[in-house]
Amino acid sequence: MQKPSTTHIAFASFIGTAIEFYDFYIYAMAAALVIGQVFFPASDPATQSLNAFLTFGIAFIARPVGAVVFGHFGDKVGRKTTLAASLLLMGISTLLIGLLPGYEVLGIWAPIALCILRFGQGLGLGGEWGGAALLATEHAPQGKRAWFGMFPQLGPSVGFLMATLSYLALSVWLTDAQFKAWGWRLPFIASALLVGVGLYVRFKLAETPAFATALQQNKTHAMPIKPLLNKHLRPVLLGALAMVVCYNLFYTATVFCLSYGTANLGITRSDFLGMLCVAILFMTLATPISAKLSDAYGRKPVLLISSALAVLAGFALNPLLASGSVAQVTLFLSLALFLMGATFAPMGAYLPEQFPVAVRYTGAGLAYQLGGILGASMAPYISQVLVATGGLAWVGAYVSIAAAVSFVAVLLLGERRSGDLL
Numbered sequence: 001m002q003k004p005s006t007t008h009i010a011f012a013s014f015i016g017t018a019i020e021f022y023d024f025y026i027y028a029m030a031a032a033l034v035i036g037q038v039f040f041p042a043s044d045p046a047t048q049s050l051n052a053f054l055t056f057g058i059a060f061i062a063r064p065v066g067a068v069v070f071g072h073f074g075d076k077v078g079r080k081t082t083l084a085a086s087l088l089l090m091g092i093s094t095l096l097i098g099l100l101p102g103y104e105v106l107g108i109w110a111p112i113a114l115c116i117l118r119f120g121q122g123l124g125l126g127g128e129w130g131g132a133a134l135l136a137t138e139h140a141p142q143g144k145r146a147w148f149g150m151f152p153q154l155g156p157s158v159g160f161l162m163a164t165l166s167y168l169a170l171s172v173w174l175t176d177a178q179f180k181a182w183g184w185r186l187p188f189i190a191s192a193l194l195v196g197v198g199l200y201v202r203f204k205l206a207e208t209p210a211f212a213t214a215l216q217q218n219k220t221h222a223m224p225i226k227p228l229l230n231k232h233l234r235p236v237l238l239g240a241l242a243m244v245v246c247y248n249l250f251y252t253a254t255v256f257c258l259s260y261g262t263a264n265l266g267i268t269r270s271d272f273l274g275m276l277c278v279a280i281l282f283m284t285l286a287t288p289i290s291a292k293l294s295d296a297y298g299r300k301p302v303l304l305i306s307s308a309l310a311v312l313a314g315f316a317l318n319p320l321l322a323s324g325s326v327a328q329v330t331l332f333l334s335l336a337l338f339l340m341g342a343t344f345a346p347m348g349a350y351l352p353e354q355f356p357v358a359v360r361y362t363g364a365g366l367a368y369q370l371g372g373i374l375g376a377s378m379a380p381y382i383s384q385v386l387v388a389t390g391g392l393a394w395v396g397a398y399v400s401i402a403a404a405v406s407f408v409a410v411l412l413l414g415e416r417r418s419g420d421l422l
Helices: 006-033 035-039 045-076 079-099 109-137 145-173 176-181 183-202 209-216 225-231 233-264 269-297 299-322 326-344 357-377 379-389 392-413
Strands: none
Touching: 006 035, 006 045, 006 079, 006 109, 006 145, 006 183, 006 233, 035 045, 035 109, 045 079, 045 109, 045 225, 045 357, 045 379, 079 109, 079 183, 109 145, 109 357, 145 183, 145 269, 145 326, 176 183, 209 357, 225 233, 225 357, 233 269, 233 299, 233 326, 233 357, 233 379, 233 392, 269 299, 269 326, 299 326, 299 392, 357 379, 379 392
């Protein structure tokens, strides 16, 4: 097979994460807007929201499982085939959620089936990020690893923007009754077309040079998880803690703030989605800037400074969000997502660099996905409980604590930039 161009490699690592995170985010938005009403029995809105956020968290439990399962094959068979399989699983699960009847039709089986499909989404995404990051970084020229590792990191912001624009368009074109009855399902069904594009692009790839060399030299493991846990458990755990700030910033600014803003601040769904579209541009802007800086000055300094700023951002949550002002709420959303992009971009190179090639897919993916459990799986739920108990100031403190945890983890983890990823 002809060696793919660097443009093709960058696009292939980007397109898969964009599609999979689009699938993941349309569920997050549906959870904030409609899942509770459609798939759970009629009750007060707060209870329905909590139930919806619990189903949201299920996928984060599945993501480390997906990282281990797909990582096993990615470290044993290869990056290319494993990435295609993870994308296919995510696409099928998302499509079936869009077609699943609600509680009024299936009764208790509706939320049960929803949870199973949400678990499937988590499994697929669990196998995606690690492989996409390796696809980019194991092909990267020396000195540009963070820049190439940025492309899978751009996927989430573009996927989120596509998801937000989808729901914004539906909010403008449909009535609330139409949106609840069937409109929210359209982005789920449309994902099948996107998955087809992603599979086409990825099947044209060759295996990465680093893994091809390891395979040729018989340096792979029969069970990659065993040597990973025996010899590399520390970077897995510290890498997971380093990811907490990224996840917490993102899901607090999007899922929790979307739910709180529409339910408590009187901001319409379409207006808030428009505000998120503005804010996500700041995340997209921060991603290449942070990647470039981390190639020039090191991953660790960029991550430490960004995490420290995120600690301070937690103190801004209460005054800006409580104001109810569209301008001030948008300012907080933009600040949070800018810092999310700044802490997230270097991770595409930083986490893979912590592991040798024979366990890299499993190790980087597991650290990334465990960070999701710690930083995101319960973040909207915890924030909902905190705001009901102590107000928005408590939610801001939660953001600051999450950022401080990541700061300490990066401080302890260190940096390994020299040499090829072999």
